[in-house]
Amino acid sequence: MNQSGYLPLLLVGLCVLLPCLEAGRQPFTQSNLLQERKSHLQNRQAEYDEFFNMLDTLLWDTEIEKGRTYRRGFLRMRRPAFLSRRNGQPASMYRSFVDQCYGILCELGINGLVNRIGRFLS
Numbered sequence: 001m002n003q004s005g006y007l008p009l010l011l012v013g014l015c016v017l018l019p020c021l022e023a024g025r026q027p028f029t030q031s032n033l034l035q036e037r038k039s040h041l042q043n044r045q046a047e048y049d050e051f052f053n054m055l056d057t058l059l060w061d062t063e064i065e066k067g068r069t070y071r072r073g074f075l076r077m078r079r080p081a082f083l084s085r086r087n088g089q090p091a092s093m094y095r096s097f098v099d100q101c102y103g104i105l106c107e108l109g110i111n112g113l114v115n116r117i118g119r120f121l122s
Helices: 004-022 030-059 092-108 111-121
Strands: none
Touching: 030 092, 030 111, 092 111
């Protein structure tokens, strides 16, 4: 076959393969984009929560003895009342401060290292 004989064969092959490739792709829709954003936000919130729990554990004593494990924090005291709500949850000011600290770590690019250390300590 000469070179001009390969061109029709190549075009036929592309015409057969292209529909198969297109069928395997998922259509790009708004719902896929929303699902990706939702997943990203959930992962981000989980990272914030892990960092908060790590910092809270490192600074303050545990409030409830879980069996025989009672952890002493770096400050050797329970979280002060003004940093907690009545139900024991952190106050919004304290939570916001910790989230800002995590934001600074993200800006410095060391949040991944801190997250690994937190998982190691827990």
